Amino acid sequence: MMLDEWVLTVAVFAPLAGAGVIAALPKGREAAVKMSALVASGVALVAGVIALARFDFGSTGEMQLGIDKGWIDSIGARYHMGVDGIALPLLLLTVLLTFLCVLYSQRIMPKPHKPKGFFALILLLETGMAGTFTALDLVLFFVFWELVLVPMYFLIAVWGSERKEYSAIKFFLYTLFGSVFMLLGFLAMYFRSVDPATGKHTFDMLVLQHQAFGSPAFEHMIFLGLFLGFAIKVPMWPFHTWLPDAHGDAPTVGSVLLAGILLKMGTYGFIRIALPMLPERAVEWAPYIGALAVISILYGALNCLAQKDIKRLIAFSSVGHMGFVMLGIATLTDVGINAAVFGMVAHGIITGMLFFLAGSVYERYHTRVIDDIGPGMLLKLPRMGAILAFSAIASLGLPGLAGFWGEVLALLAAFNPARGLSSPLFRAYAVLGGVGTILTAGYFLWLLQRLNLGQVRERWANDPHIDDVRPVEVAAWSPLLVGILALGVYPRAVLEMTGGAVSKLAGFFS
Amino acid sequence: MTGQEMAFLALGAIAAAGGVAVVTARNVVHGALFLVAVLAAIGALFLLLGAEFVGWVQILIYVGAIVVLLLFGLMLTKAPLGRGALDNQQRGIAAIVATGTFAMLTWLVWHAFGDERITFVRAVRTADIGNALFTSYVLPFEAVSVLLLAALVGAILLAKKD
């Protein structure tokens, strides 16, 4: 059917078209720019919802809604897209979160205003992110992957705060550094692959899953390349240092998209590319990845305790949470990978929400230092404070809210890793991860105490510019808040989707 | 050993010695002059390999234009003399990397093409090159001309005293 074939293309390229329209609009037409952005991201969102509606939940392990056309014939790169149960939730997360960001920016824009560039870049970013999650051809994947860098660079460098140029460059260099190795890995796989249908080399991600790439040593090198590319993006300790700077200095929606979606590209890369294409190597790498994941968890949590800046704190909390996701992946079990995908979605929603809040707080108080804003924000801004408390508690992994399942299932999986992995080692990881959850609870509750609770600081008590949640914020946030609760109570919404696809993937390891 | 081979060895020796001199010269102008020797030797080598047009272009453009340009550059920037002024602190690393690259490439070349021979055929006529350039390669040709234009504009813009 026509619709099924093109719906993903619409979801991916509608924002790009929107960006084109915005670029063509004359200067000063701010309302038109905003409206175009809203429409373009809205179209992408609708396309995402249609994709969900047309998705066959009976066979989530298969690539669906696929499109496969010739693209660069001389190297065999194809315009091949599709989603399975792992990609679809991430695609939905992308279109939803970007739409909410555009909605939020209708009223609240960072300095220096410049709406034209701002919205065009966000839409360009959306194309890159959505494309990454749908591409089934390594070249296409790589193009989308790199496409993300440029708009994010400018979003940070132009609309950021404090050391924005530094952070932007750092973000750019780190991720570029990683993706070069990733590209090398891709090329290595390409040149060692043979498409049984055509007898030529292939970039097709599905075909590459059933290829041998030569000696184990060679495959290790490929895996190393992929690992560097993905792990920097996740980011795992010790590649995380770009993250707090980039998050801290990015504009609000930049942080939201960065934490909400960009980081997931790394973990998605592991799940979609590294694991299924090099399963034997993945088994050998898993203990080390697990170790780094646990270090990320503990390191992120300890760092959070030391942060004085609310955005940096949330940024470091992402390091920890992504550590749980990576721990789930490292177990190579279906429980673990389910947990990872769930954790990705949950983290996208919760941390996106937290960054929205941090941005709105910054917008009102003009400072991000926790001890300058607090204590007593809950008295000054009861609704905002309550939403912050809710999101923070969700982030620390309270059952009934979205953050819980990703964490606890990852730990469960670590306790029962796949065959071929050392049980005692992974059990130790599970214990250390558990310690991480205590620290996580500690820093979030401490944050709430310093920021939310207590008497209002005199400086702010009578400041009329500090107003409580505005209508646009209600509109942009309520889907996320509902999502946090809904996923917590009904995790099946995601797990039902991922189940089949993950089982298929886990089949490589058992 | 054929005459062609002997000629190649002679030209290669000149080019190699000249190249070493270029990168080790203590006087920048000497370095530029050694570069002329290298480029001319390579131009001759092109002729030897039957690439007449390229050979002459090489000599014309490199020796005639580029080296002159480089000399202008040297003079306009008051280049100093002596090794300390011309070389930086990482000669050792540079030597290792260069040697490594050379060893690597040589090994690769002999590994892959050790048995292949160039059989001497007649030279390619300039007319053929012209034909190819304006039929099969007309698009790259145009692109290169745009590049030259861009370089021209860029160079003027950059070097312009404002």
Place this chain on the structure above:
Amino acid sequence: MSLAWVLTLGALLFSLGIYGVLARRNAVLVLMGIELMLNAVNVNLIAFDAWIRQGNATGQIFALFIITVAAAEVGVGLAIVLLVFRRRETINVDEVNLLKW
């Protein structure tokens, strides 16, 4: 004549170019190193062209393109060098570390 001889000459020139690029402080000398490397590439192209000897002499045409690009590169490169010299009174590469944060 053995193909590998010519290619070895190309490798030698390329490596000398690398050495020049890496070890020289003076920007013009660095540019000379780059010229050496580009010439090394040309040597290879011509050698392969002579070895394959197809009708339309693809190797030679690519060599021509490279010579053109080299000319453009030297032009822009020297312009930058002049600009740097005018701003900083030096063209020593190791004193121009703008890339460092």
Place this chain on the structure above:
Amino acid sequence: MVAVLLAHEEAHATAQAAGFFAGNAWLIPALPFVAVGVIVFFGKRFRGKGAEVGIAATSISWLLSVIILVTRYVGGGGPVVLRSVRWFPLGRDLGLGLGMRLDGLTSIMFVVVTTVSLLVQIYSLGYMHGDRRYTWYYAALNIFTGSMLNLVIADNLMQLLIGWELVGICSYLLIGHWWEEKPNSDAAIKAFITTKTGDIPFLIGVFVLFAAARTFNITEIIHQVEDGNLSHVTLTAAAILLFGGAIGKSAQFPLHVWLPDAMAGPTPVSALIHAATMVTAGVFLVARLFPVFEASPQALNEVALIGAFTMLLAALLAMVQDDIKRVLAYSTVSQLAYMMAALGVGAGNAGIFHLFTHAWFKALLFLGAGSVIHAVHSNNMSEMGGLRKFMPHTYRTFLIGSVALAGIPPLAGFWSKDEILTEAFRVGARTIPAHGSPVVGSIVYGVGIVTAFLTAFYMSRAVHLTFQGEYRGHGRPHESPATMTGPLWVLAGLSLVAGFAGFPGWQKGFGAWVGVGGETRVPEAHLLLIAVSVVVALAGIGLGRALYARVPARDPLLRLGWFHTLLVNKYYLDEFYMRGIVRPIRDRVSAAIGTRKGGGILRYLQSGDVQRYAAALFAGVAILAFLFTKF
């Protein structure tokens, strides 16, 4: 074990046969959650600001609980009712259910939780009147009630864990209810983090059981334990780890430190969460998985010894407190330790019996203390005294609660405490077979007797300091409104009669209902043992009266010298945790990591020297080319 546990096979048949109420017992935890939604979104529009919604929902839950308990009792026990739905899939062959397991233990806990919750909510109408977060308070109480009921009904460990964590966060929210004051939020954080510390071993324990049994389902796990499918090592590890969770939640040594601080919350909250229900979750957990513990003597001994140690430790602390709520808090720790010790010597039914009776009189004491605090606006007994005249209802009910706690027959505390001591004695004397060590039984008995004496003493002290003598506070205290005294009298009535539920020799006793461990063990009454414990209790009361009947100018306990100092400083445990663990991690380790200039190596690499970059580039290319051709 009993037929109740083996009734699993008939489970689905019984779900229908159990009758409407038992079959739909899931409504009991569900209703409070429904109420929460209504209160949060519409609460402020109600006339009672949402309180009536919570009370209504809890009343229905309470009614259902009572009906279920009564029908079960009339039916002489009755089968376990199991029902579950698949919640979500988890990989290829796993899934997680959301289910109920309704047995005697659950029925009892239902009644305890809903009754206390209902009474506390009614009581709070008066106590919390005019509070600025009145509506939210009721919402939080209902989240708590629902979560606790979910914990009780859960048929799998994951579901139980969810309830477990949720009651923890409710405890956090309610302890910090008056968060404008920093000590209150400090106490809330301390409570949450301390119990969370215990939750990690608990979680790992659940994982251990899951890894061995491949299921979270409690019934199936117990089956496998009884069939001997699980190795001794696994069970010991699981039991000890699970007990870690119980230590945190039920405030046992060494994680007991949070409970006294938790008294920062509103007093009704203390009564509900920190006396009658949440803190008993640890005891409940051990009881729920009792077969796992029984299979491992080591674990049982650990439970018993921790219990014995904690009960004495906490009772000693209770003697020196001036804050009336802290007296009760330490008393709660001590009594919870009694329950733990009972479970540890294999007397599961006795432990649950004590949980049952303790809930009434301890909730009563807390609510009575709340009534007093409401009247004098101070927690300190040094600012009370003579309240007997001003607050007759509070005085009488508080007295009943104290006597029940002290263990004077025929009040509730006597029966359960005595059953525990008797069981421990019998284990020690080897007159009944035990899973744990007989020596441990003797220790529990000995420590238990000493603790009984101390308990009677500190309650006597508290009553005298609060109600006797002259009033030492400010203003003129007044009796509390009927919404507050009403629940007090209800609880007082329960404290009077609840003990007879376990009257030895009556029917099959309390144990036949509950069926936790030693089902076959019919409680016996030993007149000598009874005499000993009654004498000890009376001696404690008498000593208290002798020392505090006329309020002394100087606390006579000061004569204990250094030991008194040690007690006042809570054995320096808080200091140790703060200085030894919390501060180093929070301030030093994190600061060391967080402020360190990261990326030292990268800084060196990124020198800005283009030629160095180029060198690395060419070297890298050469090496890569070599590697790619070589392999």
